[in-house]
Amino acid sequence: MIGLLVLTLLQAPAPELEASVDLDRISVGEEIVYTVRAVSRSSEPMSLAVALLNGFETVARSERTEVSYSGGPTRTTLLEIRLRALRPGRWQVGPARVTQGREVTEASAIAVHVEPNANVAATTLNPRLRSLLERTPPPPRGKAAVALIVSADSVRVGEQVDVVTAAWFPRDLRLQLRRPPTLQPPVIDGVWSYPQAAPSGIAVTREIGGIAYDLFVAHQVVFPLLPGTIAIPRAMLKYSTPLALQFFSQEERFALTSLPGTLAVRALPGEGRPGGFDGAVGSALRLERRVSPSTARRGEGVTVELIISGVGNTALWPPPKVRWPGTARAYSDRIDEQVATVQGRIGGVKTFSYLVVPDSVGPLTLPAVNYSYYDLAARAYRSTSVGVASVPVAEGGESATAAALPPALLTGSDPALSWRLARQLPDWVWAAVLLVPPLAVFGRTWRPRRRARRVLPEASGLREAEAKLDAVVRGLVPNLDQRSRAGLAAAVRAAGADADTAWRLAAAREQLLSRRYGPGESSGDDPALVEEVHELISRLGASLRGWRGRGAVTGILLGLTAGGLAAQSPSPERLYEIGALRAAAEGFARRAELEPAVAAHWYDLGASYYRLGLKGRAAAAWQRARRLDPREPTIRRALRLTPPPDATSARWTWSPPVTSEELLLLGALGWLAGWIGWVARPRLRDRWAILLGFAAASTAAGFGIRAWHRRPVGIVLDQTTLRISPHGLAPALGPLDPGGAVEILRGQSGWTLVRASGSREGWVASNAIAAIGG
Numbered sequence: 001m002i003g004l005l006v007l008t009l010l011q012a013p014a015p016e017l018e019a020s021v022d023l024d025r026i027s028v029g030e031e032i033v034y035t036v037r038a039v040s041r042s043s044e045p046m047s048l049a050v051a052l053l054n055g056f057e058t059v060a061r062s063e064r065t066e067v068s069y070s071g072g073p074t075r076t077t078l079l080e081i082r083l084r085a086l087r088p089g090r091w092q093v094g095p096a097r098v099t100q101g102r103e104v105t106e107a108s109a110i111a112v113h114v115e116p117n118a119n120v121a122a123t124t125l126n127p128r129l130r131s132l133l134e135r136t137p138p139p140p141r142g143k144a145a146v147a148l149i150v151s152a153d154s155v156r157v158g159e160q161v162d163v164v165t166a167a168w169f170p171r172d173l174r175l176q177l178r179r180p181p182t183l184q185p186p187v188i189d190g191v192w193s194y195p196q197a198a199p200s201g202i203a204v205t206r207e208i209g210g211i212a213y214d215l216f217v218a219h220q221v222v223f224p225l226l227p228g229t230i231a232i233p234r235a236m237l238k239y240s241t242p243l244a245l246q247f248f249s250q251e252e253r254f255a256l257t258s259l260p261g262t263l264a265v266r267a268l269p270g271e272g273r274p275g276g277f278d279g280a281v282g283s284a285l286r287l288e289r290r291v292s293p294s295t296a297r298r299g300e301g302v303t304v305e306l307i308i309s310g311v312g313n314t315a316l317w318p319p320p321k322v323r324w325p326g327t328a329r330a331y332s333d334r335i336d337e338q339v340a341t342v343q344g345r346i347g348g349v350k351t352f353s354y355l356v357v358p359d360s361v362g363p364l365t366l367p368a369v370n371y372s373y374y375d376l377a378a379r380a381y382r383s384t385s386v387g388v389a390s391v392p393v394a395e396g397g398e399s400a401t402a403a404a405l406p407p408a409l410l411t412g413s414d415p416a417l418s419w420r421l422a423r424q425l426p427d428w429v430w431a432a433v434l435l436v437p438p439l440a441v442f443g444r445t446w447r448p449r450r451r452a453r454r455v456l457p458e459a460s461g462l463r464e465a466e467a468k469l470d471a472v473v474r475g476l477v478p479n480l481d482q483r484s485r486a487g488l489a490a491a492v493r494a495a496g497a498d499a500d501t502a503w504r505l506a507a508a509r510e511q512l513l514s515r516r517y518g519p520g521e522s523s524g525d526d527p528a529l530v531e532e533v534h535e536l537i538s539r540l541g542a543s544l545r546g547w548r549g550r551g552a553v554t555g556i557l558l559g560l561t562a563g564g565l566a567a568q569s570p571s572p573e574r575l576y577e578i579g580a581l582r583a584a585a586e587g588f589a590r591r592a593e594l595e596p597a598v599a600a601h602w603y604d605l606g607a608s609y610y611r612l613g614l615k616g617r618a619a620a621a622w623q624r625a626r627r628l629d630p631r632e633p634t635i636r637r638a639l640r641l642t643p644p645p646d647a648t649s650a651r652w653t654w655s656p657p658v659t660s661e662e663l664l665l666l667g668a669l670g671w672l673a674g675w676i677g678w679v680a681r682p683r684l685r686d687r688w689a690i691l692l693g694f695a696a697a698s699t700a701a702g703f704g705i706r707a708w709h710r711r712p713v714g715i716v717l718d719q720t721t722l723r724i725s726p727h728g729l730a731p732a733l734g735p736l737d738p739g740g741a742v743e744i745l746r747g748q749s750g751w752t753l754v755r756a757s758g759s760r761e762g763w764v765a766s767n768a769i770a771a772i773g774g
Contacts, residue, residue, distance in 0.1 A: 015040035015075075019096045019107035027117035028085050031059060036079040036107065037594070038098040043073035046100045055091035055114060056083035057197060057339075061315070064334040066587070068571035085114040087200045125203065128344025129196075129219055132164050136215070138208050139168035146237035146258045148186065154264040158281030158316060159376055160346055161222050161263060162196075163188070165235040167256075171212040173241070178251075179489070181239040183218045190230050191222035192313060194339075194346060221346055223313045224265040232261035240503065253500060268374050272381050276321060280373035282312025282347070287320070287371045287384040296364060296393045299579030301357045303333070306369060306386075311347035312376070314339060319352045320371045328364055329578065331355045331570045355570075357580045364391040406607045406618075406641060407634045409573060415597035416629065418661040433668050434699065437675035462526060465533040466512045472537055473505065501539045508532050576608060584608045592621075599629035606638065615642050616738025620715035620770040623653055627709055627772070630657050642739050648757035649741035652713050653772075660705035667699030712744040714754065714769040722762035726751035733762040744771060 016039045023032045034053075038046055046065075060082040068074045083093070094109040125133070132149050139145035144167065151162035165185045169177075180201065196219040204215040224230060235258040240251040268281070288307040296302045306320050314337045324330040333353040340348045358364045366389040375382040414420075473492070489506040511529060572587030585608035592601040606621030619642040625635045644650040674692035678685055716736045723730040726748050734756075736742070742754040745761070752766045 013041060014103040014105050015042075015046060015098050015100050017096060017098045017105040017107045019094055019110060021093060021110050021112060024111065025113045025115070026085055027115045028088055029117050031082055031084045032056075032093075032112060034081045034083055034093050034110075036081075036094075036096045038077045038079075038105075040075045040098075040100055041073065042100060043067060043075055044100055046075060046077055046098050048077055048079055049097045049099070050079070050081070051095055051097075051109070053081075053083060053093060054195060055085065055087055055089060056093070057086055057195060058082070059084050059339060061337040061339070062334060066571055068573060085112075086195075086197045088114050088116045090114075125199070126341070126344040128162060129164065129198070129217075132162055133166065133204055133215065133217065136166045136168075139170075139213065141209055142170050142173075142211060144169050144173060144181075144237065144239065144254070144256060146183075146235055146256045148232065148235045148258040148261055150232065150261050150263065153262075154266060155224060156266050156281070156374070156376065157224055157227055157268055158279075158313060158374070159224065160313070161191075161224065162344070163220050163222060163232065165218040165258070167216045167237045169214045169216065169239075171214060174214050176241050177239060178242065181216060181237060183216060184236040184238070185218045185220055186233040186235050188222055188230065188232055190226060190228075191224050192315060193223075194221045195219075196221055196341070223316065223346075224263065225316075227265050227267035230263040230265060232263060234258050234260050238500075251503070253503075274372045274381055274383065276370065277372045277374075277381065278318040278321075280312075280317050280371065281376060282310045282317070282373055283375055283377040285310035285312070285317075285371065285373050285375075285382070285384050287369065287386050289366070289369070289386045289389065291366070291389070291391055294391070296358050296391050298358055298361050298393055298395055301355045301575065301580035301583045302391060304330075304354045304356050304366065306352045306354070307349060308352075308371065308384075309347075309349040311342075311345050313346060314348045314350040317350050317373075320369050322354070322369055323367050324356065325365050325367065327360050327362075328356050328358045330357075333583075355575070355580065355583050357575075357578055358391075358393040361393055361395050364393050365389075366391065406610050406638045409576060409607060410600035410603045410632070410634055412598060412600035415595070416599075416659070416661070418659060418665055419597050419628070421661070421665060430664060430668070430699070430703075434671065434696075437672060441675055441679060462512075462515070462530055465530045468537060469505075469509065469512070469533050473509070501536065504532070505536050508536055572604065572608075576604070581608050581612050585612065592624075597628060599625045599632065599635065602628065603632075603635055603638065610638075610641060614717070614738075616715065616717040616719075617770070618642055619739035620717060620772060623655075623715060623772050626655050628659070630655050630659060645737040645740045646757045649739070652711075652741040652743065653715075655709075656705060658705075660702045660709065663698050663702030663705065667695045667697075667702055670695030670698065709773050711773045712771065713773040714742050714744050714752075714771045716740045716742060716764075716769055718768060720764050720768040722754070722756055722760060722764055724762055726753075726763040730763070733760055736764065736768075742769060744769070 018037045020035050021032050022035075023030075026032055034050075036048060036050065038048055040046055058081060062080045063077070065075065065077045068076070077098075085091075091112050091114060092109040093112055094107060096107045098105050128151075132151060135149055137147055146165065146167045149162075149164040149166060151160075151164075155161055163186065165183050167181060167183055169181065198217050198219040201216070202214045203217045206213050206215065218235075237256045237258075238254070240253040243250050243252055268279075286309050288309070290305040290307060292303045292305075306322070308314075308317055308320075319332075319335075322330070331354065333355045336351040336353070338349040339346065356364070356366075368385060368388050370383055370385040372381060372383045374380075473488075488509065489502040492502040492505055508529065512533070515526070515529075572584045572591070575581075575584035575587060585605060588601060588605035588608055591598070592605055595601060602621045602625035606618040606625065609615075609621060610618035619639070622635060622639050622642065625632075626639060629635060644653060670691055674688045674695055677688045677691070681688070716738055718738055720736050722733040722736055724733055725731075736756060740757065742756045742764075745753040745755060747753070747766060750766050751763045752769060753761065753763055754769065755761050
């Protein structure tokens with residue numbers, strides 16, 4: 001029992017998972033970036049899965065995994081997916097899930113509102129989809145019907161299969177609909193699925209047997225993952241027609257299903273399979289290599305990219321096998337994907353980036369790389385390759401070797417406790433802390449005259465049900481009061497409810513509003529309506545879409561797990577130790593961007609810049625670190641290596657030995673303790689008054705330091721020129737030295753108006769300075 005308890009305490013906590021989008025309201029045709037960040041305190045591999053993304057198409061995907069052993073093992077996986085909106089509505093992006101051993105963490109889905117865009121041309125049918133629609137079976141005469149069309153009955157593993165859901169509507173029946181029909185494509189297990197762009201309205205109009213029919217379609221592309229037989233579930237069509245011509249008339253709901261289908265998946269042939277084959281499937285694949293920069297220095301990393309392009313599912317292309325030379329160390333950096341559709345065929349570009357650090361001077365030989373794949377067009381195994389290349393390696397630069405080294409790197413991944421506590425409270429909360437205690441103490445003798453409270457009648461059952469329904473709906477639908485019955489139903493449907501629940505909810509809410517605001521007096525409670533409202537609330541909670549089952553994410557889970565294992569780049573600390581300073585600076589910069597309140601990230605970034613000879617950038621990073629942790633001796637020693645170039649810069653970058661958050665918390669505690677003692681121990685009020693005075697001074701100093709740090713001050717990064725107007729040919733007012741401080745006045749199209757030492761005002765390029773305040 002004790003051993004089990006100890007084992008439980010020693011287990012690493014569950015991984016942390018964050019998901020976000022850069023924009024939550026866009027128009028059709030615009031793009032968003034969906035970012036998922038998983039952090040674990042264990043070095044064990046993590047598998048990251050993202051649910052099916054409806055309403056969007058994937059434009060690009062980038063994944064990066066970083067393992068750090070500084071201060072304990074830490075594994076960080078960052079996944080970025082660029083999505084393009086296909087149809088208007090309220091769509092859910094995600095949810096995302098990370099699994100590490102037995103620990104599972106889930107990030108909830110994010111709602112994105114997609115508005116119609118009149119400037120985007122209507123989606124046209126690609127030739128492959130058009131040919132599939134030609135095979136659509138005709139519907140029963142004068143009736144609606146739904147059919148499931150599969151591009152092939154038997155395919156190889158990894159081969160593209162188009163699955164089309166087509167719904168026929170006679171023209172007379174379609175004109176009776178108050179809203180478009182709802183198509184529910186099948187959710188298929190054991191495949192990797194890509195939703196495809198399709199017309200949001202009528203795709204094709206045909207005349208069959210003298211009757212005009214309108215065709216609605218939904219299109220998806222799937223790639224089988226394993227050989228065997230895959231069952232394709234039934235597709236569903238839902239629509240409703242009014243029973244009478246009145247607007248508030250009831251509707252008759254219909255639900256039609258298609259026949260199910262099957263897909264036979266054959267394994268890749270064993271005949272002719274090369275020895276280095278890892279499962280890549282596609283057509284006309286091509287391998288290229290790109291090296292940046294073209295020359296290298298000993299101990300400094302260069303980026304080597306292996307680029308695979310062609311037709312096929314880029315997510316399932318494994319990384320090439322590379323035998324790096326013994327005179328260099330190679331680390332897998334990141335994987336980027338660009339997905340494209342040409343004539344209905346999925347393809348794109350997949351880039352595998354490696355960081356290569358040469359250990360010796362002379363030519364660095366990059367080995368030949370051969371990439372084997374199964375060509376679906378040729379029905380045979382093929383290979384693509386790049387030859388041997390050479391990169392000249394020179395001796396390391398003076399800035400990386402001969403210059404004085406800064407102090408050792410700092411470790412730490414959490415902001416200071418005072419920062420976490422104080423930053424969560426806005427300024428008005430601090431004002432309340434200062435004003436409420438004295439008002440409560442001196443206002444005790446003033447007691448306002450109490451008025452008799454009017455007892456309000458308890459809400460009736462109908463009124464209570466209306467309030468509950470209104471609270472639930474407002475949590476799902478924005479701008480509720482500005483939506484009509486049809487608009488409310490469409491918004492609830494887009495939030496994830498089924499069509500039947502959405503329209504029943506809209507009708508019930510309209511009845512509630514009619515009883516409240518309609519002519520005549522309400523006739524009391526309506527038990528039937530109350531029961532209907534409660535049933536809708538319970539159904540609404542059960543019908544919202546979440547995970548589409550394990551099958552919807554099986555392919556994504558497999559692909560992302562493989563990609564995460566293949567893209568484990570070294571930590572910035574390791575790169576710093578081996579001399580890959582530019583790569584280390586990029587890693588520390590990413591950390592500082594994600595966690596700007598951690599002083600160690602800014603100090604480590606400055607140390608990398610300093611060893612690269614970029615003293616202005618080092619000074620800017622170290623100034624940010626000192627403001628976050630002013631008493632850290634390592635930061636103070638490092639700043640002596642980059643002294644301010646003039647007295648004005650030294651005055652503008654001055655920082656006290658305490659932070660504003662520490663003074664505010666100390667003052668707030670002393671202020672509250674002083675007033676409590678003033679009331680509890682009135683005989684010692686002279687002492688409490690002294691404590692209150694010190695608390696007030698501490699709080700005032702905290703606000704003063706906060707205002708001092710919020711001044712718009714910037715640090716000059718590189719040697720630049722102060723100009724009289726914002727363009728490169730303007731007359732010069734004088735030079736600005738790296739590490740000098742300037743006061744930022746305003747910006748304009750790539751230029752910034754600043755005030756420098758000597759009361760000089762002029763323009764500098766915006767990328768030549770870094771703001772440390774404001």
